[in-house]
């Protein structure tokens with residue numbers, strides 16, 4: 001707990017993001033501490049995925065600062081926001097890994113190659129070392145026996161576990177999960193959640209997850225953040241936000257989700 005108190009690890013400070021005239025993040029302030037597991041919930045279009053995409057530098061911002069560890073990922077220049085020079089940027093980017101709803105595995109590569117490829121290409125480690133790393137990860141996600149399979153031969157839950165192993169092969173400190181269980185059958189969701197939970201407790205990752213599934217938020221989150229129209233409306237422990245929301249808008253969102 002001391003770490004959580006001491007280290008703001010990711011900070012969004014007065015971040016504004018628009019797509020044309022559509023203001024998606026409005027002076028967003030969000031701090032995530034090291035080893036915290038934060039889950040973003042909220043209506044469609046509230047800006048949840050945009051927060052993850054800004055952290056991955058897949059999207060730019062118009063204003064504000066985003067810090068990761070000691071470094072500025074985005075720095076407010078007074079006339080927009082800029083990223084650091086490539087070397088500094090790469091050092092920050094390497095701390096972060098993301099897993100997507102749609103798995104995004106390479107269909108023409110075996111499971112082993114899917115996991116080992118980025119360490120070889122990006123980290124320039126030897127193929128033998130990358131394969132060893134990949135095998136250990138496949139074992140930890142329960143897929144050791146599938147290393148020679150191709151993605152099409154796997155179930156959705158298995159493909160998502162490969163995607164998680166692939167993300168971990170780059171040894172990130174921060175894991176971003178964007179609706180990673182949304183495309184799965186209800187029985188398979190727990191298979192993937194179990195993997196995330198056990199990896200998280202073993203390796204002390206900092207986790208930021210987006211989900212529409214409140215039971216997933218409850219299982220993974222130390223903190224749940226409810227966003228609406230690019231603003232944080234309410235945040236707190238899963239019990240507090242999901243069972244005893246203080247804000248009317250959180251209440252009506254949860255009512256609608258539970259009735260759906």
Ligand SMILES: Nc1ncnc2c1ncn2[C@@H]1O[C@H](COP(=O)(O)OP(=O)(O)OP(=O)(O)O)[C@@H](O)[C@H]1O
Nearest residue numbers: 019022024042043044045046047048049050051210
């Ligand atoms: N590349 C883009 N160009 C234009 N508008 C975009 C783009 N990406 C997202 N948007 C819009 O920005 C808003 C926020 O999108 P975002 O994906 O962050 O929301 P979300 O809360 O994750 O939604 P969902 O729960 O449906 O995934 C939406 O209205 C979306 O249509």
